[in-house]
Amino acid sequence: MSHTIRNKKKLQARVSRIRGQVEAVHRALESESECGEVLRLIASARGAMNSLMAEVVEDHIRTHAFPSGGTGGDAADELVDVVRSYLT
Helix, strand or coil: CCHHHHCHHHHHHHHHHHHHHHHHHHHHHHCCCCHHHHHHHHHHHHHHHHHHHHHHHHHHHHHHHCCCCCCHHHHHHHHHHHHHHHHC
16 A cells, blocks of 8 residues: 555645645735745745655655665665755
């Protein structure tokens, strides 16, 4: 079973929150909000998307790239740390 299926409800909840953030950007643009406010909203949405990406990539690494754990667990941890530092 795919890890995205196992975590489906959790991931869908995150996507719903991201959708709300993107809609807030749209509303801010429609209402001609100050550029600082629009930039803050965009940064928040980008951060949420990056966090979602990091979570899915981490699960992919642990489930598919290094499924057995053992000595590969250390390599998986190191790779996850690198990916997280890049995305967040």
